Amino acid sequence: MLSTNTRKTIAAFVAGAFILAGIASPLVAQATSFSKERPAHHQRHHQVNPEQAAKRLAADFGLDEALIAKYQKEGKHFKDLRRAAFFAKVSDQSFESVLALKTDKNTWKEVATTLGIDKGKAKAVRQELAAKHIAEKFSINQGDIQTLFNQGYHHRDVAMAGLLAKQSGQAIDEIMAKKKVNNTWQDVGSELGIDLKALKKDMRKSWKNKNTKE
Incomplete structure (x- = not known):
């Protein structure tokens, strides 16, 4: 099985860089599931570069x-700008009108209810964003990634397949076909001649340096 550190490293790539300016997939998933906001002291704080964040939201x-x-x-x-952008895309409303719905007296879950957010469409939008970021990160055709999502593969597995596809030069669907119920991604890496432990170390270092710079 993958170690805890390996899982954390893979998770960092999953939403494909929701990985920029502190954007991470758990936060988008949180918006999608309409969960209530945690108390401030329970939230993890990230150093967000305003310019990078604005560019990412604009692009996404x-x-x-x-x-x-x-x-x-x-x-x-x-976090409010990100959630407003996400809900606006899902509900086909303007970003400004959705942001205006959020006040100090309500939660994003209540905003989602007001907008009549459809969970199926929210999932589709989340997958679209994940496919876009994985495609950008690993130079893979976005349509190929979306196909894997449509086949029911988990974001984490698609991201891992994307990573190994980039490292090996093979197509992502060929990499995914190597992952069976009775093997691990470490096994797939070994089959491809890729040292996942060394790669994991390099990714952690790169991720740490990126966060430090931002």
Whole structure:
């Protein structure tokens, strides 16, 4: 089985870089499941580079980067901007109108209820974003990644297949076919001649350096 550290490393790649400016898949999943916000002292805090965050949101959701920057200067928290962008895309509403629904007296779960967010569409949007980021990270055709999602593969497995595809030069579907119920990704790596332990170490170092710079 994969070690805890390996799982954490893979998870860092899963939403394909929700991995930029502190954007991480658990936070998007949190918005998708409409869970209530945790008390501040239970939340993990990330150092978010405002410019990087604005660029990422603009690219992911087709928003005006200057508009995002304006809200940042007004003191809007990045998590609220991200959730507003996500809900706007899922509900086909404008980013500004969705953001206006969130006040100090309600939660994002209540906003989701007001918007009538469809969980099936939310899942589809999350997969679309994950496919886009994995494609960018590992230089793989986004359609091939989406196909694997449609076949029911988990984001973590698709991300791992993408990583090994990039390292080996093989197609991602060929890599995925090597993963069986009775083997591990370490086994697949060994079959491909890839030392996952060394790769894991390099990824952790790269991820740590990236976070430090941002």
